[in-house]
Amino acid sequence: MCGIAGVWRKRDPIGSGDLSDVARMMRALAHRGPDDHGNWNNARLALGHRRLTIIDPSPAAREPMLTASGNGVLCYNGEVYNFRALRKTLEAEGLTFRTVSDTEVVLQALHHWGPQKAVPLFDGMFSFAYFDARDGALWLARDRLGIKPLSVADTGECLLFASEDKAILACHDFARRIDTRELTLRLAWQSRDSSYSVFDGIERLPPAGLWKITGDGIEKRRFWHVLDVIETARIAKDKVSDAEHMATLERLLEESVELHCIADASLATACSGGVDSGLITALAKRFRPELHGYVIDQKLGRSEASDAERTGRHVGVGLRRVPFDRNRFLELWPRAVWHLETDGWHASHAALLALAEQCRADGVKVLLTGEGSDELFGGYKWQASTMRLWRRSWLQRLFRSKARRDRKFAELRRAPFRNSIGRGSPSERSMALRALSPELNFLQMKLFDRLDGVTPLDDRAFLASCFYDLYSHLQDLLHRHDRLSMAASVELRVPFIENRLIDFALHL
Secondary structure (H helix, E strand, O other): OEEEEEEEEOOOOOOHHHHHHHHHHHHHOHHHOEOEEEEEEOOOEEEEEEEOOOOOOOHHHOOOEEOOOOOEEEEEEEEEOOHHHHHHHHHHOOOOOOOOOHHHHHHHHHHHHOHHHHHHHOOEEEEEEEEEOOOOEEEEEEOOOOOOOOEEEEOOOEEEEEOOHHHHHOOOOOOOOEOHHHHHHHHHHOOOOOOEOOEOOOEEOOOOEEEEEEOOEEEEEEOOOHHHHOOHHHHHOOOOOHHHHHHHHHHHHHHHHHHHOOOOOOEEEEOOOOHHHHHHHHHHHHHOOOOEEEEEEEOOOOOOHHHHHHHHHHHOOEEEEEEEOHHHHHHHHHHHHHHHOOOOOOHHHHHHHHHHHHHHHOOOOEEEOOOOHHHHHOOOHHHHHHHHHHHHOHHHHHOOOHHHHHHHHHHHHHOOHHHHHOOOOHHHHHHHHHHHOHHHHHHHHHHHHHOOOOOOHHHHHHHHHHHHHHHOHHHHHHHHHHHHHHOOOOEEEOOOOOHHHHHHHHOO
């Protein structure tokens, strides 16, 4: 896990001011990579990298990394867990390697196969900048569900990009202004996808973003989206028993945890006492016999420490309690807000920072968590309540036919706020608010059309709620986890968000 930064000049060559900006960005990202740093530049592009050594800590794996020919340059943040399988394929095609790092595999794959073929094959969490001198193109990319961040700002003269907004804000002459419209939208919808920043002039690559930047401009595309990969025939023909599905899930999760345990550094788990983190802890113990875990001992409300310790005893994993009281909250809150770079309002933000700091103090660089399971497998109460609402409420009548659905949705969006959602129970009003969100509006309409005749209306509403959460609620969680774990130079991994598990969950 690392921090990356860069400047791409549209017309004029890279100058001393650009190199100074990269240095400023690197200083702003020092917490993401305290172990090493590197720079590279040519006439148009300047790159900077802060390194947190996890896999192959040797100097040979430092970044920015170049191909043997010097025609390919990679500045990379993250982990691609299937790098060993990809390496075997590349070796079979005649390529050789000088390190055992995943970084070199990513670089060779991009250079040999091209980004459009290579990136969809990457199973992991990543964001990167890759420059191909053969055609002069710069590629920026982000993993499928946006686990790893990448912020971008177009100043007109150049393109600035970095792992965090604060790095771009550190650049000379870049105006520091809040985007009040975005902040208002975040407060209205409670969550947004991770393409948006609250700082004016900064945007973020969307999940699965793959941008090609040349002298002609920016070509923006996504290499993956939930709506593009749903196979309706596969859902309709699914006759597999629950027991078989459970066996498949157990196998896929175990294989994912094994991959996520690959590290040349100390690794632990965050065990909160819930089913998801408990599963990750139990499975990780199989591959890391020396494994231990951490749990926040909450003094501001109900503590889950006892539940987590019960899980730990059952699977043979010792847990360290991380105390978190009012004084610790007040101490950490200002730093948590600074690292979050968004509207932060929950005490758990400071608690996560406390946990990460304890891990780092103990020499732990990698932490496994159970994030992503609720979004993929419908674990939130509001997702189940969506089904019940659509079975009995005015919402089902509103969307009964496609023609009426489209007409009524337009009426809802134009009508005064209280007339649109002022009726019904509080849960129905909450559901209507979510439906009025632009993101859910798009997903819900597309999903209804795609699954028409395949699943009942209430099932479609449930799926729409889960898919919405992948692009909204989960984005907030991933953003929070990245910022607050990396604030303490700790890499946080999420085994539930693995390519095959995602595909399995989408087609249940």
